[in-house]
Amino acid sequence: MVRPFKALDTFCKAGGTTKGLQRAGFYVVGVDIEDQKHYCGDLFVQGDALEFIHKYGREFDFIWASPVCKRYSQMTPKAHRGKHPDQIAETREYLVETGRPFAIENVPSARRLLHRPLMLCGSQFGLNLRRHRFIEISGFYVHLWPCCCHKKSPVLITGTHRRTYEPRYEYSVEQCREASGIDWMTREEIDQSVPPAYSEFIGKQAIQYISRRQP
Numbered sequence: 001m002v003r004p005f006k007a008l009d010t011f012c013k014a015g016g017t018t019k020g021l022q023r024a025g026f027y028v029v030g031v032d033i034e035d036q037k038h039y040c041g042d043l044f045v046q047g048d049a050l051e052f053i054h055k056y057g058r059e060f061d062f063i064w065a066s067p068v069c070k071r072y073s074q075m076t077p078k079a080h081r082g083k084h085p086d087q088i089a090e091t092r093e094y095l096v097e098t099g100r101p102f103a104i105e106n107v108p109s110a111r112r113l114l115h116r117p118l119m120l121c122g123s124q125f126g127l128n129l130r131r132h133r134f135i136e137i138s139g140f141y142v143h144l145w146p147c148c149c150h151k152k153s154p155v156l157i158t159g160t161h162r163r164t165y166e167p168r169y170e171y172s173v174e175q176c177r178e179a180s181g182i183d184w185m186t187r188e189e190i191d192q193s194v195p196p197a198y199s200e201f202i203g204k205q206a207i208q209y210i211s212r213r214q215p
Helices: 016-024 049-059 088-098 108-113 173-180 187-191 196-213
Strands: 005-010 026-032 043-046 062-065 102-106 118-120 133-138
Touching: 005 016, 005 049, 005 196, 016 026, 016 062, 016 196, 026 049, 049 062, 049 088, 062 088, 062 196, 088 102, 088 108, 088 133, 102 108, 102 196, 108 133, 133 196, 173 187
Parallel strands: 005 026, 005 062, 026 043, 062 102
Antiparallel strands: 102 133, 118 133
């Protein structure tokens, strides 16, 4: 299938966001500082995400950024949060420089740092999943419907299987894959992923905006 629009997925990991953008209709290039052997996109580049945005961001129609969230994650002990970088403001600066529409995604604890973010939840997309993510949108308007209408106990994905000081029920990789709509990742990769339904929803509206802007 020919996809005429190009999207850049930065801090992409194994490509949860990428898959959704592909479904929306984008050709997707993913960038991550670490090698991602399970990356599902059209092209993967190992390198610094911000440097890539600065050098090549203008070549894309839409850019998605998921800066490192460990500084804000509730699963990171408070005493350790200061050891992780605060990348949201810097990422936004680089994105604004490109002049392209973009989205910045992060965890609930970081929502105060995002500009008028919308919240997405698995229940909005028929997923039996509780994984709230806050997303700042720039360059176009996104229509949003009500959130958090879980009809049964949802699967909770938080990465807690790596924590020994707070024992709780851990969902299997099969349960997490089904709940997230992801079938190619390991359990650890799912912990770091954005469900494809989230980025597909935003990506489709980005394409509508881009299409209207073209002569």
